[in-house]
Amino acid sequence: MNFRSIFGTVGQFLLLLAIQILFLKNLALFGLAFCFIYLLALLLLPVSIRSIPLMIIAFMMGISVDVFYETIGMHAAAATFLAFLRNFWLKIISPSGGYDEGDIPSIRSQSTSWFVTYAFPLLFAFCLVLFSLDFWGTGNWLNVLNKSFFSSIFTLILAIIVQLLFFPRRRVI
Amino acid sequence: MLRILQFLYNLRAFILFVFLEAIAVWLIVSNNSPQGAAFFNSSSKLIGIVLETQSNVSEFFDLDDANIILQEENAQLMERLNFTSAQADSSYIELDSAFEATFEFKGARVISNSLRFAQNHVTLNKGAKDGLKPGMGIFNQQGVVGRLKMVSENFSVGISLLNTDLLVSSKIKSSDVFGSVKWMGEDAKKAKLLYVPRHVTAQAGDSVITSGFNAVFPEGIPIGVIREVSPSSDNPNYLDIDLELTTDFSKVGYVYLVENTQIQELDSLYSESELPNEF
Incomplete structure (x- = not known):
């Protein structure tokens, strides 16, 4: 990971964070489906990143979203959980040729169907942790499952759209 | 010994994971106790400014409704004032101090509000500088909105009525x-x-x-x-x-805050008689 890609990642995250807070904070489709698009910055970190820096980055991202959401700790816990699972999951679903050095797990470098397999379980795990923490003590588990399922689908759809629209097609050498 | 260290070193990712989760859970717990101290929240200055700018923009589109509501309320107050204003009379009775006003009212604007979670909060654009204190009640002309939790210099955060803790x-x-x-x-x-x-x-x-x-x-x-x-x-x-x-x-936009000026006396009475004072 060179200096330029770090810079790009930070810029990407700040942009997604701004969108998250300014536009998506109070958006909930049918009162059920939330969108946590800032997770895209976490999902698109290079495959080769080690899990310790990954988890620290995730924790920081979570905290910075938390302060705006007034839910201090919840996003941090859930994002760290996502980061913890991410590398295991990447190993499990690695394509037959393995990953290239510096590969980014995005639609452009792999395929849309691969991205869905990659992102959906991680987003679902994130939402599950987040809403469980949020509903802790109210005992309303059906609501937690409901919200998690639809939120992860909504986030996934938006993540795909963002990538198709704004990410340059990888040049074929 | 070396083996133990090696074992721990192999588990380092998991240990860090547990450690970070513990920090997060600690933050959640320490922030959720109603009067507990919290380090970061939207009453801090930078975040308050971002939220305020955002609500400045979105508020603009609701000004129409806000005006109509204010006008209606003004009319009601006017009517009530008509009732209670003193009639010209030669006799004058000095009121007992027991009828002293025990509630003080203030106004503020909501700059951030959530309603989709189980623990919802409202952020207001006024803080300690304007005389707000933790524990004040928040309401608007429609009804109760919540209770003030944290106050910083310029902003404050309240627990919404839409919060399973209140x-x-x-x-x-x-x-x-x-x-x-x-x-x-x-x-x-x-x-x-x-x-x-x-x-x-x-x-x-x-x-x-x-x-x-x-x-x-x-x-x-x-x-x-x-x-x-x-x-x-x-x-x-x-x-x-x-x-x-x-x-x-x-649609909560503008709210009133109410403070009981005798709450200290009441609180000390409660604690002396060892009664819990629920919100």
Whole structure:
């Protein structure tokens, strides 16, 4: 990971964070489906990143979203959980040729169907942790499952759209 | 020894994971105790400024509604003023100090508000500089909104009524029977009135107002209207009462804050007599 890609990642995250807070904070489709698009910055970190820096980055991202959401700790816990699972999951679903050095797990470098397999379980795990923490003590588990399922689908759809629209097609050498 | 260290080193990712999660859970817990100290939240300056700018823009589109509501309220107040203004009379009675005003009111604007989670909060654009203090009640012309939790120099954060942690002492207007209103974490329009005994006759359509017992809100601020009354399923001694909240939380823009100037005296009385003072 060179200096330029770090810079790009930070810029990407700040942009997604701004969108998250300014536009998506109070958006909930049918009162059920939330969108946590800032997770895209976490999902698109290079495959080769080690899990310790990954988890620290995730924790920081979570905290910075938390302060705006007034839910201090919840996003941090859930994002760290996502980061913890991410590398295991990447190993499990690695394509037959393995990953290239510096590969980014995005639609452009792999395929849309691969991205869905990659992102959906991680987003679902994130939402599950987040809403469980949020509903802790109210005992309303059906609501937690409901919200998690639809939120992860909504986030996934938006993540795909963002990538198709704004990410340059990888040049074929 | 070396093996143990090696073992721990191999587990380092998992250990860091547990450590970070522990920090996060600690933050959640320390932030959720109603009066607990919190390090970061939206009452800090930078975040407050971002949220305020955002609401400045979105508020602009709601100005029409806000104006109409203010006008209606002005008209009501005018009418009431007409009633209570002193008549010219030769006799003059000095009021007893017991009738002294015990509540002080202030106004503020909501700059951030959520209603989709189980623990919702509101952020206001005024803080300690404007005389706000933790524990003040928040309401608007429609009804109760919440209770102030944290105050910084320029901003403040309150627990919304849409928060499963907040109980508001209240009563049924027609029969004066009191209970506690609690939001159950589902619909932003519905709440429950708890601890109403079974022998009470409550009907759909009765309005529920603050009781004045909790010393946060004065008596008579609307909370909701009873929608359904049924015997409680888990405790046969109480009724299960569903309320429809009068406050439209999706449109809370300008709010009033109320402070009980005698709350310290009341609190010390409660703590001396060892009674819990619920919100």
